[in-house]
Every structure is written in structure tokens, then in C-alpha cells.
Amino acid sequence: MRCPYCEHGESKVIDSRSAEEGAAIRRRRECMACGKRFTTYERYGERPVIVTKSDGSSEPFNREKLMRSIMIACAKRPVTPEKIDAVITNIESSIRSGSGEISSKDLGEMVLTRLFAVDDVAYIRFASVYKDFQSVEEFAAALDEIG
Numbered sequence: 001m002r003c004p005y006c007e008h009g010e011s012k013v014i015d016s017r018s019a020e021e022g023a024a025i026r027r028r029r030e031c032m033a034c035g036k037r038f039t040t041y042e043r044y045g046e047r048p049v050i051v052t053k054s055d056g057s058s059e060p061f062n063r064e065k066l067m068r069s070i071m072i073a074c075a076k077r078p079v080t081p082e083k084i085d086a087v088i089t090n091i092e093s094s095i096r097s098g099s100g101e102i103s104s105k106d107l108g109e110m111v112l113t114r115l116f117a118v119d120d121v122a123y124i125r126f127a128s129v130y131k132d133f134q135s136v137e138e139f140a141a142a143l144d145e146i147g
Contacts, residue, residue: 001029001040008033020089049092050101061095061102063088070111073126079119087114120146 001011011029014037019026025042049061070084091110095102102110108130115123124142133139 003031003034003036004038005036006031006034011038020085021093023089023093047100049095051107052101052103054104058101061092063092066091066107066111069129070115070122070126073115073129074119074122077119077122079122083118087111087118090114116146 002009003011008031010032012032013027014030015028017026018024019041020043023043027040027042028037029040030037050058051061052058066088067084070087071081074084091107091114094110095107112123112127112130115126123146124139127133127142128139131138131142133142
């Protein structure tokens with residue numbers, strides 16, 4: 001594993017532990033050249049999850065892209081990065097246990113369902129972008145759903 005700081009190719013493992021509900025291994029490493037520490041994750045080499053977009057195109061599931069969008073919805077809210085990671089892991093596991101393919105619409109609904117249980121404000125923020133609210137009435141209707 002290359003060091004992200006100095007690009008040296010050798011490092012030693014300092015600590016290993018289970019992560020993402022047992023779906024990954026988190027390793028703390030120390031670079032043999034510069035001595036800085038960094039974290040790596042080891043995940044299953046499973047078949048890729050495919051997301052089918054509304055225009056008919058498809059792309060591989062991008063965990064980081066989903067993480068960014070959920071983090072934006074959870075900004076300045078009492079939602080920990082660990083909780084967000086757990087939500088994403090749960091979604092990814094659900095998709096993998098099925099066909100391994102999901103529409104972007106169904107993926108958005110899965111996120112909404114899980115955010116509803118985590119934080120009302122994050123749910124509304126995500127819903128406002130995902131459902132593309134065009135009026136105050138649509139926003140109010142979504143608020144009535146959680147009220």
C-alpha cells in the first residue's frame with residue numbers, strides 16, 4: 001500500500017479491526033519511510049453494483065458520491081460520519097443481496113427511508129433535492145409527511 005503522503009510503497013499494519021458491520025476491515029498503517037500514519041479499508045471483491053439512471057444510462061455504484069450527497073443533507077446536524085457510513089453500508093448490502101442493479105429513483109427512495117429514521121431535517125434537505133421541489137407547496141407537503 002502506497003503512503004498517501006510520500007508515495008513510498010512499504011508500510012506496516014499498526015491495528016486491524018472489523019468495519020462497516022463486518023463488510024470491511026479497517027487497517028491503520030504506518031509508512032516505513034516517513035513514519036506518518038494512514039487508514040485503509042479492505043472490502044470484498046464482489047461484482048459491482050450498477051445504478052441505472054433516469055435517462056437509461058448506467059454507471060457503477062459510487063459509495064463516495066452517495067456519501068457526499070448524504071453529508072450535504074446532514075451538514076450542521078447531529079449526525080455522525082459513522083452513522084452516515086452505516087446508512088450507506090446498509091443500502092449497499094441491500095442492493096448486493098438483490099440483483100446487484102438498482103435504478104437511481106429506487107436508490108434515492110432507499111436513502112430517504114433511512115434518513116427519515118436518522119434525522120428529520122436531513123431527510124427534508126435530501127428530499128428537496130431528490131424530489132426536485134418546484135414550489136413552497138411541495139416543500140410544505142413533504143413537511144406534513146414527517147409532522
